Amino acid sequence: xxxxxxxxxxxxxxxxxxxxxxxxxxxxxxxxxxxxxxxxxxxxxxxxxxxxxxxxxxxxxxxxxxxxxxxxxxxxxxxxxxxxxxxxxxxxxxxxxxxxxxxxxxxxxxxxxxxxxxxxxxxxxxxxx
Numbered sequence: 001x002x003x004x005x006x007x008x009x010x011x012x013x014x015x016x017x018x019x020x021x022x023x024x025x026x027x028x029x030x031x032x033x034x035x036x037x038x039x040x041x042x043x044x045x046x047x048x049x050x051x052x053x054x055x056x057x058x059x060x061x062x063x064x065x066x067x068x069x070x071x072x073x074x075x076x077x078x079x080x081x082x083x084x085x086x087x088x089x090x091x092x093x094x095x096x097x098x099x100x101x102x103x104x105x106x107x108x109x110x111x112x113x114x115x116x117x118x119x120x121x122x123x124x125x126x127x128x129x
Contacts, residue, residue, distance in 0.1 A: 010047035011061070013038050023047045029061045 011029045012022035032038045033055070035045040044061065055062055065096065115123050 002048075012045050012047060013055075014043045014052065026060060029058075030063075033061050033063075088091070 003014045010023040012020050012024070013029075013032075015021050029038065029044075038044070038055060038061075040055060040062075042055045044055055044058050045052045055073065056064060117123055
């Protein structure tokens with residue numbers, strides 16, 4: 001007969017300010033995960049332990065198949081905040097395109113200066129300008 005402690009199905013997590021939240025039952029943690037209130041890489045601990053691990057170590061919460069190694073999860077956490085260079089390039093290109101369209105739609109050509117050529121070949125401005 002296997003005895004499961006009530007504490008084993010309760011979890012805490014660190015919010016974005018590093019403050020512990022909880023304890024929550026497993027079902028509550030799944031709801032928080034699906035709602036995005038516990039994002040990928042959030043540190044989670046089982047009640048009764050002081051071992052905080054990234055969310056990818058809790059497949060029972062995230063629904064992911066297997067646990068990643070500690071080194072792998074650290075790398076993923078580090079990369080989670082970085083942008084994909086191709087995505088960044090596309091956004092910069094779109095921004096440049098939007099700026100170009102704005103400049104073209106707001107551009108008004110300067111009026112050409114009016115000149116009067118007199119009989120002797122001299123160039124003069126009309127009076128009043």
